[in-house]
Amino acid sequence: MLSVNHLLGIKDLTLKDIELILETASTFKEVINRPIKKVPSLRDMTIANVFFENSTRTRLSFELAEKRLSADVINFSASGSSVKKGETLLDTVNNILAMKVDMIVMRHASPGAPHFLAKHIQANIINAGDGTHEHPTQALLDAFSMREKLGEIRGKKIAIIGDISHSRVALSNIFALQKLGAEVMVCGPSTLIPKYMKDLGVKVEHQVLRALQWCDVANVLRIQLERQQAQNFPSLREYALYYGINKTLLEKLDREIVIMHPGPINRGVEITSDVADSSHSIILQQVENGVAVRMAVLYLLAQKSKPFD
Numbered sequence: 001m002l003s004v005n006h007l008l009g010i011k012d013l014t015l016k017d018i019e020l021i022l023e024t025a026s027t028f029k030e031v032i033n034r035p036i037k038k039v040p041s042l043r044d045m046t047i048a049n050v051f052f053e054n055s056t057r058t059r060l061s062f063e064l065a066e067k068r069l070s071a072d073v074i075n076f077s078a079s080g081s082s083v084k085k086g087e088t089l090l091d092t093v094n095n096i097l098a099m100k101v102d103m104i105v106m107r108h109a110s111p112g113a114p115h116f117l118a119k120h121i122q123a124n125i126i127n128a129g130d131g132t133h134e135h136p137t138q139a140l141l142d143a144f145s146m147r148e149k150l151g152e153i154r155g156k157k158i159a160i161i162g163d164i165s166h167s168r169v170a171l172s173n174i175f176a177l178q179k180l181g182a183e184v185m186v187c188g189p190s191t192l193i194p195k196y197m198k199d200l201g202v203k204v205e206h207q208v209l210r211a212l213q214w215c216d217v218a219n220v221l222r223i224q225l226e227r228q229q230a231q232n233f234p235s236l237r238e239y240a241l242y243y244g245i246n247k248t249l250l251e252k253l254d255r256e257i258v259i260m261h262p263g264p265i266n267r268g269v270e271i272t273s274d275v276a277d278s279s280h281s282i283i284l285q286q287v288e289n290g291v292a293v294r295m296a297v298l299y300l301l302a303q304k305s306k307p308f309d
């Protein structure tokens with residue numbers, strides 16, 4: 001049983017919770033590779049995917065995970081909804097819950113939005129990304145994919161390269177990987193690395209080749225222009241020149257490293273196609289594993305009794 005009623009962030013999870021999610025995801029990965037991919041586990045549940053920000057991978061893989069578990073599913077996008085007429089977040093979600101919905105999967109631009117909801121409603125909430133704060137299911141599917149590729153995460157060196165300041169994936173990955181016993185480094189220009197990174201016990205590196213020489217896995221992040229106030233340094237051209245991961249850089253290494261990216265990819269900026277599509281890359285395996293990991297999270301949270309304490 002998980003120690004939490006909601007999945008708001010990796011910070012709240014124990015190592016035992018993470019191990020339970022990853023083990024359960026392994027079982028579900030076997031299920032979805034069978035000719036009959038569905039199980040009846042959540043056939044008495046209705047789940048709403050409530051997205052206030054754009055998404056391809058997260059929204060679709062949650063929907064698929066819910067359907068593989070036989071739940072009824074409704075999808076809400078803020079664009080085209082009554083949010084545009086001024087309806088609040090809490091009113092929106094309470095109206096969805098009035099339709100006898102049991103669980104909410106939510107993406108929102110404001111850090112802390114799912115934590116706010118968790119205090120006000122009696123339904124399980126899964127954070128599908130809250131602003132620049134956390135993206136817990138991305139970190140769980142990243143950990144699952146690393147373990148699948150490397151066998152073990154404990155003792156491995158993971159470099160997270162890119163726009164750390166505006167990334168929710170970075171923070172959730174740092175929390176998950178440290179709990180699982182990895183060493184974590186962040187790499188990028190100083191303008192895109194928050195000062196508090198050193199307080200989290202991660203290494204900070206500004207030279208990309210040094211980061212690649214150090215790590216077993218490079219998790220490459222895009223530049224999140226949509227969250228930047230002003231486009232100062234670096235421009236995308238400068239970023240690609242100094243920090244873009246390309247084949248020439250990888251050829252300078254004396255061993256193979258694993259390349260990951262949460263998507264969407266900005267080809268030619270943070271990563272070139274000859275790396276993203278190479279045998280080093282497990283980017284599409286990450287997407288594949290996202291369904292099994294999200295099935296595990298949904299299944300395990302559904303075991304938690306309601307109303308909550």
Ligand code: CP
Nearest residue numbers: 055056057058262263
């Ligand atoms: N990795 C990720 O969250 O992708 P989407 O924004 O497409 O969901």
